[in-house]
Amino acid sequence: MPSPTGSDRSIDVSIVMPCLDEARALPAALASARAALALLDSRLGLAGEIVVADNGSLDGSREVAALLGARVATVAEKGYGAALMGGFRAANGRYLVMGDADGSYDFRDAVAMIEALQGGADLCIGSRFRGGIAPGAMPWKNRYLGNPVLTGLLNVLFGARIGDAHCGLRALTKGCLKRLNLRGSGMEFASEMIIKATLKGERVAEVPATLLPDQRGRPPHLRPWRDGWRHLRFLLMLSPAWLFALPAVLLAAIGLSVLTLAAISALAPSAAGGYVGNYWIILAGALLGVAHNAALLAAAAHLYGVREGYRLPGRRHARMARFVSLETMLALGAVAILAGTGLLLSVLGYWSLHRFGPLGSVLPAVAGTSLIAIGTQTALGGFLLSVIGGNEAAFLQPRGTRGAQSETKPPETKPPAHDSMAA
Numbered sequence: 001m002p003s004p005t006g007s008d009r010s011i012d013v014s015i016v017m018p019c020l021d022e023a024r025a026l027p028a029a030l031a032s033a034r035a036a037l038a039l040l041d042s043r044l045g046l047a048g049e050i051v052v053a054d055n056g057s058l059d060g061s062r063e064v065a066a067l068l069g070a071r072v073a074t075v076a077e078k079g080y081g082a083a084l085m086g087g088f089r090a091a092n093g094r095y096l097v098m099g100d101a102d103g104s105y106d107f108r109d110a111v112a113m114i115e116a117l118q119g120g121a122d123l124c125i126g127s128r129f130r131g132g133i134a135p136g137a138m139p140w141k142n143r144y145l146g147n148p149v150l151t152g153l154l155n156v157l158f159g160a161r162i163g164d165a166h167c168g169l170r171a172l173t174k175g176c177l178k179r180l181n182l183r184g185s186g187m188e189f190a191s192e193m194i195i196k197a198t199l200k201g202e203r204v205a206e207v208p209a210t211l212l213p214d215q216r217g218r219p220p221h222l223r224p225w226r227d228g229w230r231h232l233r234f235l236l237m238l239s240p241a242w243l244f245a246l247p248a249v250l251l252a253a254i255g256l257s258v259l260t261l262a263a264i265s266a267l268a269p270s271a272a273g274g275y276v277g278n279y280w281i282i283l284a285g286a287l288l289g290v291a292h293n294a295a296l297l298a299a300a301a302h303l304y305g306v307r308e309g310y311r312l313p314g315r316r317h318a319r320m321a322r323f324v325s326l327e328t329m330l331a332l333g334a335v336a337i338l339a340g341t342g343l344l345l346s347v348l349g350y351w352s353l354h355r356f357g358p359l360g361s362v363l364p365a366v367a368g369t370s371l372i373a374i375g376t377q378t379a380l381g382g383f384l385l386s387v388i389g390g391n392e393a394a395f396l397q398p399r400g401t402r403g404a405q406s407e408t409k410p411p412e413t414k415p416p417a418h419d420s421m422a423a
Contacts, residue, residue: 013040013048013114014093017101018083020055023064025215028103030068036097036107040114052101053087055079061101081182081189088177096177099169103215104137112207113171122176122202125162125194126169126209137211146228153232154191157239160198162206166190166231169209176202181309187227188234195238196310240301248294255287262363278362285366292374296381303388303395313396321396329382336375343368 015033019026030050037048052065053073062072075086084098095114099105109131113124133143151165168190179200184192197204236243262276262284305311347364359365389395 009047011049011092012046013037013095013097014051014088014091015048015097015099015107015110016051016053016084016087016091017070017099018055018080018087019052019057019061019065019101020083021057021059021061022101022216023057023059023061025103026052026061026064026101027068028215029099029101029105029107030065030070032103032105032107033099034069036110039108039111043111044114044118046095046114049092051087051091053083053090055083055086077185079185079189080187081192082185084189085182088174091174094174095171096174097169097171100214104212105169106210106212107169109169109207109209110171113169113205116205116207117171117173119205120203121205123172123193123197124170124205124207125164126167127164127206128167128209128211129164130206131208131210133211134213137213150191150228150231150235153235154194157235157242158195158198160194160204162194162204164206164209165194167209167211179309184234186230188230191231191234192238195235199238199305199311200309201312238305240298240305244294244298244301248291248298250291251287251294252291255284255291258284259288259363259367262361266361266363281361281363281366285370288370289373289377292377296377296384299381300384300388303385307389317396321394324396326382326386326393326395329385330379333375333377333379333382336371336378338375340368340371340373340375343371 015036017029017033022029030052033050037050040046040048050070051073052061052070053075054062054065055075055078062074065072071090073087073090075083077083077086087098088096095117097107097110097113099107099110105126109126113126116124128138138147147164147166151162154160154165155162170193172193176197179202180193180196182189182192182196194204258276258280262281265276302311306313306317343364347359347368350364351359385395386393
């Protein structure tokens with residue numbers, strides 16, 4: 001397809017706009033995009049195109065976009081993320097710019113983003129808080145509550161160091177897009193892009209972006225509370241350390257502390273400050289079981305991320321790969337089950353010697369049943385990790401080219417910039 005400048009040059013930059021009933025705002029958005037392409041041509045010698053990813057418009061948006069010179073890609077799957085991915089698949093450029101079709105973004109801000117990509121960044125995010133928010137452009141609950149809270153959580157959970165995680169004006173290389181393997185179909189797509197880029201070690205930059213009042217003349221598609229919850233749950237889903245591992249550590253610490261005090265209390269009541277009741281011991285056993293289950297879920301979620309290619313295996317992962325396998329987990333599970341069975345048999349023997357009378361403490365029985373439960377979970381968890389790891393017993397070992405792709409990032413191909421005077 002010829003570039004917007006009318007030449008036969010190949011396309012370098014594709015501006016992709018997700019669109020759903022934006023006929024009223026499209027002229028302003030497309031004019032801004034054409035101005036951005038003119039700047040990219042004059043400053044950087046890059047040719048571009050505009051792709052409108054229509055998501056089922058009924059107001060004539062497709063016709064308006066085509067009349068104003070954009071290329072229209074029809075995307076059947078509903079959702080913000082689905083529309084963008086459909087537009088990206090239709091794009092020809094090696095640099096991809098995404099921005100809303102509601103006239104709220106000045107696409108000329110994307111010129112600095114492309115410069116950042118040429119300077120070595122893989123993904124560049126716009127920051128509306130640095131670039132400026134026009135009066136009436138952002139509702140107060142988004143500006144002072146939703147965006148800061150969700151951006152702060154994203155930075156805490158993943159160490160992203162982003163100032164505006166929900167700015168819709170962004171640019172990334174086509175190679176980065178392929179490596180991220182984005183799946184979100186809704187508004188959570190915005191967070192998924194940053195999270196996976198951070199987890200994969202992509203080079204992320206941030207530049208100022210201005211936000212203007214949209215020109216659609218109707219309420220936005222965004223539903224703050226529903227979409228805010230979708231973002232929050234997505235952050236937790238991609239953070240097994242916070243969702244599973246941290247609760248596992250806390251619950252295990254509480255359970256072990258109670259059982260330790262119970263053991264001391266049984267041996268030397270005065271040293272433990274009194275007797276630890278049976279109800280506390282039973283609760284501690286339950287906490288240990290839940291903690292162990294949460295730890296297995298954390299391992300499974302982490303392994304899934306590594307195998308899907310959006311989470312890099314760390315040094316600890318590589319060290320553990322030499323020792324952790326289905327067989328070692330089955331062996332550990334068997335040891336725990338045997339130890340628990342031995343404890344319960346000793347309790348039964350002690351009970352029978354005392355003519356099956358009431359026992360003073362349930363600590364040995366709780367310890368035995370907890371060991372059996374933990375051992376069983378360990379064995380079954382080994383099979384679960386093996387299934388997630390590709391039906392292989394050595395589930396932490398990288399498999400062929402897939403494992404290699406998860407650990408390394410191929411160099412980005414960057415052909416020389418076109419001469420701005422070329423035909």
